[in-house]
Amino acid sequence: MEKRKVAIPQLKEMKKAGQKLKMVTAYDYPTAVIIDKSPIEMILVGDSLGMVVLGYEGTVPVTMEDMIHHIRPVVKGAPHTLVVGDMPFMSYNVSREEAIRNAGRLLKEGGADCVKLEGGQVVAPTVRAIVDAGIPVMAHIGLTPQTASALGGFKVQGKDAVMAAQLLADAQALEEAGACAIVLECIPAQLARLITEKLTIPTIGIGAGPWCDGQVLVTQDMMGLFDRFVPKFVKQYANIGKIMLEAFEKYAAEVDAGAFPDMEHSFTMKEEELRKLE
Numbered sequence: 013m014e015k016r017k018v019a020i021p022q023l024k025e026m027k028k029a030g031q032k033l034k035m036v037t038a039y040d041y042p043t044a045v046i047i048d049k050s051p052i053e054m055i056l057v058g059d060s061l062g063m064v065v066l067g068y069e070g071t072v073p074v075t076m077e078d079m080i081h082h083i084r085p086v087v088k089g090a091p092h093t094l095v096v097g098d099m100p101f102m103s104y105n106v107s108r109e110e111a112i113r114n115a116g117r118l119l120k121e122g123g124a125d126c127v128k129l130e131g132g133q134v135v136a137p138t139v140r141a142i143v144d145a146g147i148p149v150m151a152h153i154g155l156t157p158q159t160a161s162a163l164g165g166f167k168v169q170g171k172d173a174v175m176a177a178q179l180l181a182d183a184q185a186l187e188e189a190g191a192c193a194i195v196l197e198c199i200p201a202q203l204a205r206l207i208t209e210k211l212t213i214p215t216i217g218i219g220a221g222p223w224c225d226g227q228v229l230v231t232q233d234m235m236g237l238f239d240r241f242v243p244k245f246v247k248q249y250a251n252i253g254k255i256m257l258e259a260f261e262k263y264a265a266e267v268d269a270g271a272f273p274d275m276e277h278s279f280t281m282k283e284e285e286l287r288k289l290e
């Protein structure tokens with residue numbers, strides 16, 4: 013049966029029906045093509061791009077142009093998968109007008125189906141403004157990498173009752189503002205369960221335990237393609253980095269030894285043509 017792209021209103025229905033949502037990140041065409049063949053319903057072109065593809069220390073330097081450049085090939089490669097484009101730092105924080113304009117660019121120029129932005133109650137009016145402009149918005153609370161330094165680094169959020177109550181209030185404000193789903197990053201599993209029970213929109217967890225409505229992982233983390241640090245919540249499903257390193261080493265050794273290319277991987281011309289050169 014051909015895979016069909018999940019429509020935004022279906023997300024709530026899937027939650028109601030107890031169907032788990034699966035999302036992974038992608039930043040290029042070949043990865044998108046592979047994901048499109050899998051049962052994964054959503055691709056996030058995350059601003060994790062900055063760290064796992066562009067080699068930055070964090071996500072802050074990522075620009076709108078970077079995001080559009082990487083959303084386009086993903087959309088081309090995955091026509092049967094819902095594509096969510098991350099709004100980079102400062103693309104939605106200055107004014108609502110700018111937020112709407114930039115969200116629109118991710119759809120018009122990138123081809124994304126939905127945008128994602130970070131923040132709680134403070135960004136709820138911005139979420140409302142973007143949704144009112146006809147653009148689906150996925151929210152993101154808990155550990156929000158764009159403001160990680162203000163949060164004291166990459167660490168679990170909402171461990172005490174005061175912080176947990178704030179995160180619950182954030183989630184409810186974002187649902188009221190019209191968000192179609194909400195990413196919960198690095199929060200205690202029990203808090204994620206409580207938020208999941210209180211909302212009608214799906215929660216998508218990353219480091220938020222098993223009781224969310226869906227899960228998201230960064231592809232480079234789960235495939236062993238990013239080893240600068242590996243968070244506790246990452247499960248490595250394959251070690252493609254190791255396979256690639258072995259292949260590169262073998263190629264280098266064969267070139268050094270003159271074993272590659274052999275005639276099987278070379279072109280030939282007729283002897284008579286060659287003789288004309290003598």
Ligand code: KIV
Pocket residue numbers: 037056057058059060061098152195197218228230
């Ligand atoms: O940018 C990203 O990849 C994300 C995920 C960590 C959810 O926001």
